[in-house]
Amino acid sequence: MFSPTMFTGRTALVTGGTSGIGLAIAERLGSLGARTAIIGRDEHKLEAATAALADKGLDARGYQADVRDEAAVLDALEAIEADFGPVGLLVNNAAGNFRVNPLDLTPNGWNAVVDIVLNGTWNLTQAVGRRAIGSSLPLSVVNIGTSAALLGNPETVHSASAKAGVLAMTKSLAAAWAPHGIRLNVLTPGLTAGTGGAGILYGTQAEIDTHLATIPLGRLARKEEIADACAFLLSDVGGYITGTELLVDGGRRLTGH
Numbered sequence: 001m002f003s004p005t006m007f008t009g010r011t012a013l014v015t016g017g018t019s020g021i022g023l024a025i026a027e028r029l030g031s032l033g034a035r036t037a038i039i040g041r042d043e044h045k046l047e048a049a050t051a052a053l054a055d056k057g058l059d060a061r062g063y064q065a066d067v068r069d070e071a072a073v074l075d076a077l078e079a080i081e082a083d084f085g086p087v088g089l090l091v092n093n094a095a096g097n098f099r100v101n102p103l104d105l106t107p108n109g110w111n112a113v114v115d116i117v118l119n120g121t122w123n124l125t126q127a128v129g130r131r132a133i134g135s136s137l138p139l140s141v142v143n144i145g146t147s148a149a150l151l152g153n154p155e156t157v158h159s160a161s162a163k164a165g166v167l168a169m170t171k172s173l174a175a176a177w178a179p180h181g182i183r184l185n186v187l188t189p190g191l192t193a194g195t196g197g198a199g200i201l202y203g204t205q206a207e208i209d210t211h212l213a214t215i216p217l218g219r220l221a222r223k224e225e226i227a228d229a230c231a232f233l234l235s236d237v238g239g240y241i242t243g244t245e246l247l248v249d250g251g252r253r254l255t256g257h
Contacts, residue, residue, distance in 0.1 A: 001232070001237060002032055002228075002231060002235075003032070004031065004032060004033060005032070005033045006032040006033060006231075006235055006236075007029055007032045007033045007034035007089065007234075007235070008033030008034075009033070010033075010034050010035070010088040010089055011034065011035045011036075011037065011080065011084040011085050011086060011087050011088055011089070012026070012029040012030075012034040012035070012036045012037065012087070012088070012089035012090075012091070012234075013036075013037045013038075013039065013080060013087045013089070013090050013091070013124075013128070014026045014029070014036065014037070014038050014039070014091040014093055015038075015039045015040075015067055015091065015092050015093050015094035015120070015124060016039075016040065016093040016094035016095060017038030017039060017040060017049060017062075017091075017093065018038060018040040018042065018045040018046055018048070018049040018062070019045065019049065019195075019196065020192070020194070020195035020196050020223065021093060021144065021189060021192060021195055021223055021226050021227070022038070022091070022093040022094075023038070023049050023052070023053075024223035024224060024226065024227040025091055025093065025226070025227045025230045025231075026038050026049075026053060026060060027052075027053060027056065027058065027227065028224070028227035028228065028230070028231050029089060029091075029227075029230075029231060029234070030053060030056070030058030030059065030060055031056070031058065032231060032235075034059075034089060035059045035060075035084040035085070036053065036058060036059065036060040036061075037060070037061055037062075037063055037080045037083075037084060037087070038050065038053075038060065038061075038062050038063070039062075039063050039064075039065050039067065039076055039094070039124075040062065040064065040065075040094075041064065041065070041066050042064075043064050046062035046063075046064055047062065049062060050062040061080075061083060061084070063076040063079055063080060064076075066120075067092075067094045067116060067119075067120030067121070067123055067124060068115045068116055068119055068120050068123070069123075070123050070127075073123045073124055073127055074127060077127055077128065077131070081131075086131055086132070086135060086137055087128050087131070087132075087139070088132070088137060088138055088139055088140070089139075089140055089234050090124060090125065090128050090139065090140070090141045090142070091141075091142050091143075091144070091230060091234075092120070092121040092124055092125060092141070092142070092143045092144065092166075093144045094116055094117075094120050094121075095113075095116060095117050095144065095159070096112055096113045096116040096117065096159070097113060097156055097158075097159040097201070098113075098156075099155040099156060099201060100155060100156075100158075101154075101155065102154065102155075102157045105157065105158060109158060110158045113158040113159050113162055114158060114161065114162045114165075116162075117159060117162035117163060117165075117166065118162040118163075118165040118166060118169075121143055121166050121169065122169060125141060125143075125169070125173065125184070128141070129141075129173070129177060129182060132180070132182060133177070133180045133182070136180075138181055138182075139180075139181075139182045139183075140182070140183045140184075140233070140234045140235075141170075141173075141182070141183065141184040141185070142184075142185055142186070142187050142230050142233050142234055143166050143167075143169075143170050143184070143185070143186050143187070144186075144187055144188075144189070145163050145166060145167055145186040145187065145188035145245060146159065146160065146163045146188060147188055147190070147247070147249060147252065147253055147257075148160035148163065149163040149164040149166070149167050149188075150164070150167075150253075151253070151256075151257070156201070166186065167186050167245060170184045170185065170186050170243065170245075171243045174242045174243030175243060178242060178243075183238075183239070183241065183242040184242060184243065185233045185238075185241060185242060185243070185244055185245070185246060186244070186245040186246070187226070187229055187230050187233060187245075187246050187248065188245055188246065188247050188248065188249065189221055189226045189229075189248050189249065190215065190220070190221045190247075190248060190249030190250050190252050191208075191211060191220050191221065192220060192221040192222070192223055192226055193220040193221065193222060193223070194223055195223065208220075214252055214255050214257040215249070215250040215251065215252045215255075216250060216251035216252070216254060216255065217250035217251055218250075219250065220250075221248060221249070221250065225248060226248055229246060229248045233246060
């Protein structure tokens with residue numbers, strides 16, 4: 001299904017692309033021909049991730065920016081456009097999360113997560129969307145979701161609420177921008193091996209084993225599987241898909257978890 005030249009001539013931007021799922025997605029898009037930009041806050045992590053992508057022969061560069069800062073986002077986009085040309089593939093993966101009893105959640109904790117997840121996604125999506133509409137260029141957007149956005153999670157109410165907002169935003173913009181040839185979708189991965197989220201949400205093997213019991217396929221997702229699903233949604237193969245959520249969770253939502 002995937003050709004190594006599928007995204008040749010296109011520029012991909014992945015936020016939160018320095019590790020985990022974001023880095024795996026950046027690598028996959030680069031392997032399919034995209035010029036790949038990753039955005040992150042940590043300069044050292046950016047350098048390491050960019051070097052890792054370059055070691056694989058990929059055309060990739062890192063740009064330091066906080067997605068919560070609209071001015072920083074616009075500056076990063078200008079730099080990306082100068083280096084690679086306009087962004088045609090956008091993946092909003094930057095996120096923040098931690099486990100907490102809702103009664104103990106501070107205003108700062110709530111605001112930090114909502115600001116990164118919801119406002120950060122909005123900042124990038126609006127800015128890239130404006131450019132695409134203004135220049136009549138194609139654009140495909142994938143926002144990374146969570147099953148908690150629909151099912152809820154008592155210990156991640158801040159993240160669940162923010163991701164629910166991202167899901168609503170995606171559907172709303174998909175309807176608004178479809179006449180411009182712009183597609184937006186949500187990709188919702190299950191718990192994925194080798195990611196920071198797995199450690200934050202399920203810190204012990206006992207907790208992971210309990211989680212595995214709720215997954216019909218009986219295992220965690222692999223980062224490469226999530227990256228392939230993202231590439232599908234971004235590509236012309238998924239060209240008639242917009243405003244939807246693709247679950248890659250091993251069937252977990254079928255069990256009501």
